[in-house]
Amino acid sequence: MNNRKTTPYALVLPAWVWLALFFVVPIGGMLSLSLTTGNVVTGFQQTFEVGNYATAVSSYWEQILRSLFYGGCATLVCIAVGYPVAYWIAFRGGENKSTYLLLILLPFFVSFVLRTISWRFFLSDNGMLLGTLKDIGLLPEGLTVLNSAPAVILGLAYNFVPFMILPIYAVLERMDPHMVEAAHDLYSDRIRAFTKVILPVSLPGVFAGVLMTFIPTSADYVNASVLGGAYNTMVGNVIRTEYLVNNDYPIAASITFVLMGLLLIGIFSYARALGTEKVMEVHA
Amino acid sequence: MNHRSRAHLDPALVRGLTTARRGPLISRRRTLRAGGAAAAALALSACGVQGQRREPVAVEDYWADKERTGRLRWANWPLYMDPEHTQITQFTEATGTEVEYKEDVHEAPTFFGQIQPQLANGDDIGYDLMVLTNGFQLSKLMELSYLAPLDHTRLPAFAESAGESYRNASYDPGNEYTVPYASGITGIAYNPEFVDRQITSLQDLWDPAFAGKVGMFADVQEIANFGLLANGVTPADSTKEDWEAAADRLREQRDSGVVRSYYEQDYIQPLTNGDLWITMAWSGDIYQQNATAGTDLRFVIPDEGATLWTDNLMIPYTSKAPVDAIEMMNFLYEPEIAAGLTEYIAYISPVPRAKEILTDWAGSEDDGERAEALREMAESHLVFPTEEEYQKLHNYVTLETAEQEEFSALFQAVTQS
Numbered sequence: 001m002n003n004r005k006t007t008p009y010a011l012v013l014p015a016w017v018w019l020a021l022f023f024v025v026p027i028g029g030m031l032s033l034s035l036t037t038g039n040v041v042t043g044f045q046q047t048f049e050v051g052n053y054a055t056a057v058s059s060y061w062e063q064i065l066r067s068l069f070y071g072g073c074a075t076l077v078c079i080a081v082g083y084p085v086a087y088w089i090a091f092r093g094g095e096n097k098s099t100y101l102l103l104i105l106l107p108f109f110v111s112f113v114l115r116t117i118s119w120r121f122f123l124s125d126n127g128m129l130l131g132t133l134k135d136i137g138l139l140p141e142g143l144t145v146l147n148s149a150p151a152v153i154l155g156l157a158y159n160f161v162p163f164m165i166l167p168i169y170a171v172l173e174r175m176d177p178h179m180v181e182a183a184h185d186l187y188s189d190r191i192r193a194f195t196k197v198i199l200p201v202s203l204p205g206v207f208a209g210v211l212m213t214f215i216p217t218s219a220d221y222v223n224a225s226v227l228g229g230a231y232n233t234m235v236g237n238v239i240r241t242e243y244l245v246n247n248d249y250p251i252a253a254s255i256t257f258v259l260m261g262l263l264l265i266g267i268f269s270y271a272r273a274l275g276t277e278k279v280m281e282v283h284a
Numbered sequence: 285m286n287h288r289s290r291a292h293l294d295p296a297l298v299r300g301l302t303t304a305r306r307g308p309l310i311s312r313r314r315t316l317r318a319g320g321a322a323a324a325a326l327a328l329s330a331c332g333v334q335g336q337r338r339e340p341v342a343v344e345d346y347w348a349d350k351e352r353t354g355r356l357r358w359a360n361w362p363l364y365m366d367p368e369h370t371q372i373t374q375f376t377e378a379t380g381t382e383v384e385y386k387e388d389v390h391e392a393p394t395f396f397g398q399i400q401p402q403l404a405n406g407d408d409i410g411y412d413l414m415v416l417t418n419g420f421q422l423s424k425l426m427e428l429s430y431l432a433p434l435d436h437t438r439l440p441a442f443a444e445s446a447g448e449s450y451r452n453a454s455y456d457p458g459n460e461y462t463v464p465y466a467s468g469i470t471g472i473a474y475n476p477e478f479v480d481r482q483i484t485s486l487q488d489l490w491d492p493a494f495a496g497k498v499g500m501f502a503d504v505q506e507i508a509n510f511g512l513l514a515n516g517v518t519p520a521d522s523t524k525e526d527w528e529a530a531a532d533r534l535r536e537q538r539d540s541g542v543v544r545s546y547y548e549q550d551y552i553q554p555l556t557n558g559d560l561w562i563t564m565a566w567s568g569d570i571y572q573q574n575a576t577a578g579t580d581l582r583f584v585i586p587d588e589g590a591t592l593w594t595d596n597l598m599i600p601y602t603s604k605a606p607v608d609a610i611e612m613m614n615f616l617y618e619p620e621i622a623a624g625l626t627e628y629i630a631y632i633s634p635v636p637r638a639k640e641i642l643t644d645w646a647g648s649e650d651d652g653e654r655a656e657a658l659r660e661m662a663e664s665h666l667v668f669p670t671e672e673e674y675q676k677l678h679n680y681v682t683l684e685t686a687e688q689e690e691f692s693a694l695f696q697a698v699t700q701s
Contacts, residue, residue, distance in 0.1 A: 040400065041337060041427060041685045062701065126558045144496055146559060147545045229545040230538050233700045241700060245393035245504075246692055247400065 034253035044249060056254035060238050064259060067235040068266070070149070071218030074156035075164075078213045079206065081157070082164035086205075087198075089165075090172035101169070104162055116155055116226045123151055123227070147229030155223035160216060164209035171205030172198070207274060215263055235259055338429040341601070347435045355382050356608040359395075359411040361595065362387040363572070364466070366628035374624075375615050381608045389415060391548060396421035399600070403430045408602050413609035415465050415595050418455040419505055419680060420688050422462070422596065427685065431461040432599040438610045439463065441617035449674065450634035453594065454520070455682055462596035463613055466568075466631035469669070469677060470506055471590040473565030473583045475555055486514040486586045488562060495541050499554065499563030500534075502546035504695040505680055507534060509591045510564060511695075519591065519681045524690070531694045538698060546699040555581060567666040568631035575630065575657065583666055585676050592677035594634075627658065630667055639668050 034052055036044040057064075089100045107115065122128050123146040133139040145151050175198070183193040221236030228234075235255060242252035365371060365385070372383045388411075389395045395416070399409045403425075416422050425431050436443065442463050450464045474483050478497070489498055489510070501507050509519045511530030522530075537543055544560060552573050554560040570583040597616070599609045615621060622635035623642050633639075639662050646658035661667055669677070683691055 039685055039689065041424065120553075124554070124557050124559050144544075225548075230543045231701055238700060241696065244397040245391075246689070246696075247393075247397060248689070 030253045030256060033249050034257055036250045038250075040247040040249075049250070052250045052254040053258065056251055056258055059251075060235065060255055063233050063235045063238050064255070064262065066233075067218045067259070068262065070153055070156060070224075070234060071214050071220075073153045074160065074217040075210055075214045077153065077157035078161045078164040078209070082161050082209065083168055083202075083206070086165045086168035086172055090169050090175075097173075101166075104165060108162060112159065113222055113226070116159065116222055119151070119155055119158070119227060120146060146227060147232070149228075149232055151227040151229075152223050152232050152234075155227045156217040156220060159220075159223065160213045163212040163216075164206075167208040167212065168202055168205040171202050175201050203274070207271075210270070211267065214266075218263060219259060337427070338601070340429045341433065343433045343435050346433055346601075347438075347606070350606050352381070352607040352611070353605040354380060354608070355384070356605050356612060357384045357386070357410060357412045358609075358612070359386050359388045359414040360465075361389045361415060364415070364595075364629055365625065370628075371616065371621055371625050374621060375612060378615065379608075379611055381605075381611065383612070386411070392417050392419055392421045396424065400430075403428070403600060403602060406602060408604055409600055411600060412603040412605040413597060413599055413612055415597055418453065418594050418596060420683070420692075422455060422598075423682060424685065425598070426456065426461055430601055432601045432603060432606050433460055434463070434599075434613075435610065438607075439614045439617070441614045445617045445619055445622070445635045445637060447634055447636040450594070454679055456596070462598045463617070464634040465595045465597045465616070466625075466629060466633060467592055467594045468631045469567040469583075469585060469590050469592055469666070470501070470509070470564060471567060471583055471585045472562060473555060473570045473581055474562040475558065475560070475579075475581055477580075478558055478561040483562060483582070483584055484587055486510060486588045488586075489564070490514070490537050490540075490542060492540060492542060494561050496544050497559075497561035498537075498542045498544060499547050499551045499560040500537075500543050500699075501551075501564045502548050502699050504692045504699070506564065506591070507546070507699060508691065508695045509678070509680065510534075513586075513588045513590070513678070516588065518589075518678060520679050522681055527691060527694050531698055534695070534698045538701070568629060571630040571664065571666045585673055587676075589676045589678050591680065592674075593680065595631075626667065627661065630661065630664075632667060632669065636668075 032046065033044065035046065035048045035050065037047045037049045037052075038044040085104070089097055093100050123130065125131070125144055125146065126134070130139060130143065130145060134141055134143070179197055179201070180193055183197045188196060218234075219236050221234055221240050224232050224234040224237050239252050239255050239259075242248045242255065364387070369383075369385055372385055376382060395414075399411075402409045416425070436459070442459075446463070450467070452458060453464075456462045472483055472486070472489065479494070488494075489500070500510070508527065508530060511534040512519045512522050512526060515526070515529055515533055517526045517530070544554075547554075547563070549569075551560060551563050551565065552569055555563055555565070556573065556577070556579055565583060567583055570581050573579055574581055597613050599606050603609055616625065617635060619635050619637040619641055622633050623638040623645070626633040626638050627642065642658050642662040646655045646662065649655035649658060665673060681691075
């Protein structure tokens with residue numbers, strides 16, 4: 001009799017243990033750490049110091065807002081670039097769909113950092129791209145792209161665009177082509193068929209893509225440190241500095257939670273606005 | 285039988301666990317919530333990071349039971365020994381000890397961040413010997429007693445050959461924990477392809493003529509030193525007011541649009557290709573770049589002065605092979621070995637006799653090209669600064685942990701915007 005009640009719980013136990021071990025415990029530890037005071041020499045004591053959060057926000061609000069802005073811009077670029085690509089592969093890819101998808105993923109077999117660094121050569125003042133365009137007089141001599149906000153946003157968009165293409169593609173691929181035919185039968189031109197049928201059907205894919213690009217791009221620090229300049233520090237860089245350079249774990253943990261909170265608020269209001277209440281379902 | 289065993293799993297329960305819940309399960313959720321809150325409170329008060337200072341150990345006590353193991357793991361900065369690891373081969377030939385050499389130190393603070401938790405725990409960090417620059421992290425390692433006290437009876441070559449300025453440094457009086465590996469100068473480098481005048485002063489780094497083409501270092505101590513020197517302050521004697529004034533000076537430089545970016549160590553390539561025209565730089569990097577890539581970059585010690593830093597060999601107290609490590613330390617002070625190392629790394633050797641040996645080698649070398657390179661090196665002021673140049677070189681300010689926080693915050697506000 002006893003067995004009958006406990007078996008199902010035993011079956012989900014691995015999942016719970018996994019979640020507890022790799023999510024609940026670390027996040028609890030971080031939360032606890034964010035409320036301590038001290039330094040690495042004397043140790044950090046639990047004092048429930050909420051002031052850490054005030055310090056984190058007042059010192060780094062600029063970097064936090066900038067990160068959300070860069071992440072947002074990169075996400076928009078990803079939609080602008082990724083949607084047409086996904087559309088084309090899904091509807092015009094024919095028999096070679098998987099080849100095209102492979103081609104999109106191919107550059108991503110190279111390490112993330114190396115890919116980002118290669119942009120440095122490409123974008124340098126007298127490099128392959130700018131140097132050539134300057135030589136033929138298409139760009140002014142003094143123009144600089146590397147070490148600026150556009151370079152960081154470009155790097156972010158480049159590094160995360162597959163995470164936008166794949167979910168949109170997955171939705172469009174599954175779409176019943178008869179729906180488009182039906183739209184045409186009902187006198188829709190191509191534009192109306194797109195805006196009234198294809199786009200609404202693909203929105204869950206776009207939504208998933210936004211989650212998968214906006215969250216990691218906002219928290220990224222590699223692009224800002226490799227492609228950024230004197231004014232492009234993102235919150236990821238700040239967290240890294242606080243952890244690894246200053247060994248100020250409480251402040252680093254506080255910034256992490258502030259960022260997490262802002263991202264959660266952003267995502268849920270976005271879900272509201274989009275009319276999708278099933279955030280998690282789409283994500284899954 | 286079959287039927288019964290299947291009945292063990294109530295289908296309703298299975299459904300309840302595997303499909304999304306439709307109605308609210310108030311009572312269960314409430315219990316969970318209460319339990320969760322209690323657990324969270326418990327966890328929050330239980331966590332916290334213990335004080336991590338250890339009691340210092342006397343030299344005799346530390347070395348009493350230590351024996352040679354024949355295997356040494358060494359962490360060093362990248363490009364700090366020739367790719368064939370000549371000195372290691374020589375060491376293995378001389379002692380029989382196998383060396384696992386890892387270029388794992390890329391940035392002192394990050395490296396410290398990696399090894400600190402293990403050292404606090406008393407665990408092996410995977411290295412028996414490591415090289416770190418004098419600075420905040422080295423001071424912390426000593427303050428926390430994470431380094432093995434050196435037994436100088438095992439360092440006869442150091443006693444014999446180390447240059448006067450490399451003994452008894454202010455950051456480690458009596459070489460209690462460290463001996464120098466190599467030193468270098470932080471000064472100004474520029475690319476004459478783009479800069480058509482002689483650079484002599486720190487003020488050149490503030491010149492609007494180089495707008496967007498000036499590189500500064502991201503490291504707080506490095507950049508602070510330049511701000512202080514630009515204000516005419518000696519870093520080692522600086523006060524809090526001086527730091528604030530220096531930070532203001534550096535902020536003004538940033539806000540005038542002169543600074544392109546704050547670099548960790550990747551400034552050489554931009555300097556070569558024209559993204560940077562003039563930058564803070566390390567002497568040996570510029571020497572190496574010119575020697576290997578045939579570039580014509582210039583390095584200057586500005587009139588206002590520059591800084592001299594030292595990379596030091598040290599043994600973490602959890603080292604598994606401290607005897608092999610201290611043997612290596614001693615070995616690197618054999619003048620011939622030190623000269624061989626200098627030939628490749630082009631940084632300042634703590635062994636002054638290396639200069640003589642390089643000149644001797646140049647004289648007996650048949651290969652004209654190498655002879656020329658050796659002679660050039662022996663005469664280079666970047667590798668063997670003159671007495672007069674040493675006068676212009678300053679040490680870092682040494683700070684307690686609490687002061688370090690203030691200091692870092694001031695200058696990070698400049699570099700991290």
